[in-house]
Amino acid sequence: MKRKTGGPMSAGLGAVFMRGNRFRHNFLTALLLAPATAWLVVFLVLPFIAIAVFSVGERAPEGGYQAAFTLAQYANLPARATAFWNTMMLAPVGALACLLVAYPVAYYLALKAPQRWRLILLALVVIPFWTSLLMRTYAWMYILGGRGIPALLAFIGIEDVRLINTPGAVLLGIVYGYLPLMILPIYVSLERLDRRLLEASADLGATPLSTFLGVTLKLSLPGVMTGFSLVMILLLGEYLIPTLLGGGKVFFIGNALVDLFLQSRNWPFGSAIAITLVAVSVVVLIAANRISTRVSGTRRVDLI
Amino acid sequence: MTAVPDIEFRGVTKRYGAVTAVTGIDLAVPPSAFVALLGPSGCGKTTCLRMIGGFEQPSEGQVLIRGRDMAGTPPYRRPVNMVFQQYALFPHLDVEANVSYGLRQARPRLSSQEIGRRAGEAVEMVRLAGYGGRKIHELSGGQQQRVALARALVNKPAVLLLDEPLAALDKKLRTDMQIELQNLQREIGITFVLVTHDQEEALSMSDFVCVMNGGRIVQLGQPSEIYDEPADLFVADFVGKTNLLSGKVAGHTGDLVNVALADGTVIAARKRTALQKGESVSVSLRPESLSLGATEGSPFKGIVRNRIFLGSTAEYAIEVQGIGTLLAKADHVIGHSNLFKPGEPVAIGFASGTPLAFPEIKNNGTNQRVAKNVEIIS
Numbered sequence: 001m002k003r004k005t006g007g008p009m010s011a012g013l014g015a016v017f018m019r020g021n022r023f024r025h026n027f028l029t030a031l032l033l034a035p036a037t038a039w040l041v042v043f044l045v046l047p048f049i050a051i052a053v054f055s056v057g058e059r060a061p062e063g064g065y066q067a068a069f070t071l072a073q074y075a076n077l078p079a080r081a082t083a084f085w086n087t088m089m090l091a092p093v094g095a096l097a098c099l100l101v102a103y104p105v106a107y108y109l110a111l112k113a114p115q116r117w118r119l120i121l122l123a124l125v126v127i128p129f130w131t132s133l134l135m136r137t138y139a140w141m142y143i144l145g146g147r148g149i150p151a152l153l154a155f156i157g158i159e160d161v162r163l164i165n166t167p168g169a170v171l172l173g174i175v176y177g178y179l180p181l182m183i184l185p186i187y188v189s190l191e192r193l194d195r196r197l198l199e200a201s202a203d204l205g206a207t208p209l210s211t212f213l214g215v216t217l218k219l220s221l222p223g224v225m226t227g228f229s230l231v232m233i234l235l236l237g238e239y240l241i242p243t244l245l246g247g248g249k250v251f252f253i254g255n256a257l258v259d260l261f262l263q264s265r266n267w268p269f270g271s272a273i274a275i276t277l278v279a280v281s282v283v284v285l286i287a288a289n290r291i292s293t294r295v296s297g298t299r300r301v302d303l304i
Numbered sequence: 305m306t307a308v309p310d311i312e313f314r315g316v317t318k319r320y321g322a323v324t325a326v327t328g329i330d331l332a333v334p335p336s337a338f339v340a341l342l343g344p345s346g347c348g349k350t351t352c353l354r355m356i357g358g359f360e361q362p363s364e365g366q367v368l369i370r371g372r373d374m375a376g377t378p379p380y381r382r383p384v385n386m387v388f389q390q391y392a393l394f395p396h397l398d399v400e401a402n403v404s405y406g407l408r409q410a411r412p413r414l415s416s417q418e419i420g421r422r423a424g425e426a427v428e429m430v431r432l433a434g435y436g437g438r439k440i441h442e443l444s445g446g447q448q449q450r451v452a453l454a455r456a457l458v459n460k461p462a463v464l465l466l467d468e469p470l471a472a473l474d475k476k477l478r479t480d481m482q483i484e485l486q487n488l489q490r491e492i493g494i495t496f497v498l499v500t501h502d503q504e505e506a507l508s509m510s511d512f513v514c515v516m517n518g519g520r521i522v523q524l525g526q527p528s529e530i531y532d533e534p535a536d537l538f539v540a541d542f543v544g545k546t547n548l549l550s551g552k553v554a555g556h557t558g559d560l561v562n563v564a565l566a567d568g569t570v571i572a573a574r575k576r577t578a579l580q581k582g583e584s585v586s587v588s589l590r591p592e593s594l595s596l597g598a599t600e601g602s603p604f605k606g607i608v609r610n611r612i613f614l615g616s617t618a619e620y621a622i623e624v625q626g627i628g629t630l631l632a633k634a635d636h637v638i639g640h641s642n643l644f645k646p647g648e649p650v651a652i653g654f655a656s657g658t659p660l661a662f663p664e665i666k667n668n669g670t671n672q673r674v675a676k677n678v679e680i681i682s
Contacts, residue, residue, distance in 0.1 A: 196392035199359055202379040203386045204406035205459060214405075218396050296396045 048278075054271035063265025073272035080273060083256040088280075090242070090252060091235040094174040095182075095228050101175055102182035102227065107216075109183070110190035122187070125180050133177050137244045140176065144169050144245065165247030173241040178234065182227040189223025190216070218296050225292040233281045253277055308371040310335050310463050310495040311356055316365035318351050325351040326519040329365070333463075333497065333512075338489050340498045340506035343516035344542065349499045352516075353465050356497065358382045370462055380409070385456035386465040390472055391448050393440045399451050400436035403427055406459040426454040429488070446477045457492065464489075466498045470505060482509050503543045507531060515539050535576065537662035540588040547589040547630050550664065553579045561661050563587050567626025569603050573661035584664040591619060591633035595655035596644060602651035606630065608644045618643055622650060 055073055060066040077084070105125070113121055128136065142148055144163040153161050163169055193216065201211040239254030248255065253273060260270030309332040316329040326348035333339050341349035354360040355367050358379035367374050369383060385406070393402050404423035407414055414422075427433055430450035440448065449469065456464055469485070470478045486509050489496045500506050506513050507527040515523045515530060515538075523535035534540035541548060551563040560572040561579050565587070573587050606624035613636070620632045632652060636643070644650055 194392065196388050196390075197394060199357075199379070200386070200388055200392040200394070201405070202359075203357060203384075203388075204455065205380045205409035206405075207380055207409075210409060215394060 051271045051274055054268050055275045057268045057271075059266045059268055063267075065267045073268045074276075076269060077272065077276060080253070080256050083251045083253050084276075086250055087236055087238075087253040090170070090174075090238070091232045094171060094178070094235045094238075095232040097171055098175050098178050098182045098231050099224065099228055102179055103186060103224070105179075106183045106186035106190055106223075110187050110193070111195075125183050129180060134240060137173055137177065137241055140169075140173055141244055144172075164245065165249065167246065167250070169245040170242050170250075173245040174235065174238070177241060178231045181230050181234070185226040185230070186220060186223040189220040189226075193219050221296045222292045225288040229285050229288040232284055236277055236281055236284075307335050309333055309368070310337070310370055311497065312366075312368040312371075313352070313355075314366045314368070316352075316355065316362045316367060318348070318355065318360060319363045324519055326516075329521060331514065331521060331524070333495055336493050336495060337512055338486070338496045338498070338510045339512045339514060340500060340510035341514050341516060342500055342503060342506040342543070343522075345501055347516040348519040349501075349516050350467060353386075353467055353497060353499045356382075356384060356463070357386050357465055358384075383462040384465055385459055385461040386467060387449075387452045387456050387469045389467045389469075391452035393448060393451055393455070395440050397440070398436065399427065399432065399438050399440070399443070402440065402451055403436075403454045403458055405455060410459075422458060423454075426458040429457070430454045445473055446481070449473065449481065453488070461494065463495045463497060466496060468500055469498070470500075471502075478505075485509060507543070513543075515543065517542070532657070534588070534660065537586055537588070537665055540660065540662065545591055545631060547591065547594075549587045549589065549627060551585060551587060553581050553583045553585055553661075555581060560658070561585075563661050565627060567624070569627075571603055571659060573659040575661050577663060579661065579663065585661045586664055588660045588662065589630070590657070591631045592617075593655055593657045593659070594630065594632040595653045596620065596622075596632055596634055596650050602653040604630065604652040606650060606652060608646050608648045608650055611644065611646055613643070620644060620650075622652060624652070 054065050056069050056071065058066045058068040058070060058072070109118060109121055109125075141164060144150075146164075149163055150161045153159075197215055197219070198211055201215045202208070206214060237254050237257075238252065239258060242248070242250060242252050243255065256273060257270055260266045260273065311331070311333040313329045313331040317327050318325045329348075329352060341352055343349045351360060355362055356369070356374075358374065358377060358381075361375070374382060394405065397405065400423060403426050404419050407419045407422055424433075424436075427436060430453050432447065432450050432454065435443070435447065440451070443451065449472075452469070466485075470481050473481060482505065485496070496510075498506070498510060507530070510527065513523075513525065513527050513530045514521055515535075517538050523530060523539050525533075530539065531544050534543060537548070540546055549565050551565040554562045554564040554570055556562065557572060559574070561575045562570050563573050563585055564570050571587065573585075579585060604622075604624045604627065606622040606627075608620050609623050609629065610621040612619040612621075616636055617633050618636050620634070622630045622632055624630055630652065634642070
């Protein structure tokens with residue numbers, strides 16, 4: 001009954017080396033993640049905690065925050081019901097309008113555009129991002145304003161057309177501003193689509209329309225849901241476009257937040273609204289993920 | 305009375321811009337045949353298959369399916385189905401939905417019971433019963449192959465097209481699938497058109513092999529014909545293993561041509577085309593046509609360099625002075641150690657068949673010889 005000693009010994013030695021390796025590996029991982037983590041903690045997690053704490057506090061008499069524990073701010077949410085309602089309408093409608101414009105563009109870029117033009121056309125989609133949204137929205141103010149398109153229409157005899165400060169102008173601004181964010185994820189998922197699947201579908205007797213509905217659309221759904229949730233979440237906090245192109249007449253949550261934090265200095269109430277907005281965003285994200293998982297069978301929703 | 309061919313190519317040429325993929329293809333595939341399009345990559349075999357499927361349109365000529373000209377008919381209106389390379393199964397659908405995809409496209413619509421019944425039959429035919437609810441990525445390569453087959457057969461096509469169907473499988477599975485495909489074809493009795501670059505696959509499965517090179521059909525025939533009587537040097541070299549010895553025509557004896565090899569040995573060979581005296585030729589000697597250890601009438605003597613023992617046979621690389629290395633194949637009889645050892649001197653004779661002499665291919669390019677009006681008569 002002799003036991004070999006070599007085996008366990010060398011295994012033990014190996015484990016020591018392994019542990020050393022793993023330690024070094026973990027250290028390296030930590031080092032690489034540290035800057036991003038620090039950034040997120042300082043500028044996202046801590047402010048979020050602060051907002052969460054504020055939201056259960058009270059407004060100090062001179063404005064700002066006063067420590068307390070009350071749900072009064074949340075109970076007071078219906079006071080801004082109109083802003084919530086307007087936002088909840090604007091965000092999905094805006095995202096949907098964006099989607100309807102973006103999908104054909106992405107489809108053309110990914111499947112129809114000649115290979116050598118593709119990169120240039122894609123760059124053209126992104127280039128507007130180089131100018132700030134504020135500048136571009138100002139440009140639309142001028143285009144839609146009295147001396148823009150209405151003046152041109154008046155010139156050919158169509159008088160008294162009002163474009164600026166209408167819901168239509170806001171929708172136009174939204175589609176214009178967020179189009180690239182919708183095009184890119186859809187483009188990526190369409191570009192990755194295996195063309196032979198389309199041939200297989202045609203081979204099995206599917207007309208181009210049913211191939212599109214049964215294969216192309218379903219397999220690009222992760223991109224669609226990514227773009228949709230991306231645009232919708234940004235629209236939930238949108239402030240600029242409704243203010244400039246809608247004339248600030250329709251009140252959105254973004255406007256409410258600016259008002260509460262900067263003008264009336266009711267930080268706790270503003271915080272409660274902000275927290276509610278975050279909760280809504282999370283619900284939107286989860287729902288979008290669920291839908292694309294169920295239909296296209298992939299769990300991945302790539303953020304570009 | 306000849307039956308209407310299932311597939312017919314009439315003078316088909318396909319060009320992509322300045323590149324000509326196939327040139328002047330004439331081919332008629334009789335009903336219920338298993339035909340293989342065999343050739344190296346870029347020979348135009350896949351282009352031909354895609355023209356049958358409707359994914360490419362011929363630049364010239366006609367493609368007919370069961371006597372009907374298919375010009376302008378899109379893939380979804382053709383009575384053929386394809387098993388794609390790497391299968392192209394729908395990743396978002398399960399096995400059942402993949403198989404029934406074609407049935408759900410039928411207009412007028414089929415009842416859901418009908419769809420379920422026929423999809424079930426197809427799944428059973430490829431022995432995948434019980435896998436209906438599986439996702440595609442949960443299946444092995446062999447199982448995916450079966451799903452692709454069931455999906456293509458569920459619409460009861462007139463012709464099944466197979467684009468390198470076994471390329472993605474490992475060797476053992478490939479052999480099994482070869483037998484299974486052959487059985488399947490006999491069972492359902494429709495025409496199978498197989499595209500492959502694997503000569504073994506083409507020879508083992510099909511009733512007819514159509515060898516292609518440089519966008520043309522080089523030879524059409526039964527597998528044994530292709531192997532035994534290659535039409536030219538390309539086919540002799542591409543199909544099966546062979547020894548190609550260069551030499552010059554020294555004279556003629558009856559139908560045979562006498563070829564003087566590099567070392568001065570003169571051997572008698574059959575020929576396909578008229579050969580002039582002094583013309584450079586290549587003589588094809590199949591490894592199994594050589595016999596080892598023969599004493600009388602052995603044209604070559606050499607030294608065994610390598611022995612590749614394969615069980616039922618053994619292959620030898622034998623160095624022959626002035627000629628080069630010859631590959632010879634000898635049957636192995638269990639219990640009889642008739643194997644030669646590396647380093648052993650050995651005499652080489654002809655066991656069977658007469659060698660074939662072909663004109664040397666010039667400039668090493670594609671073979672320009674055109675086989676005209678090739679047709680299978682069954």
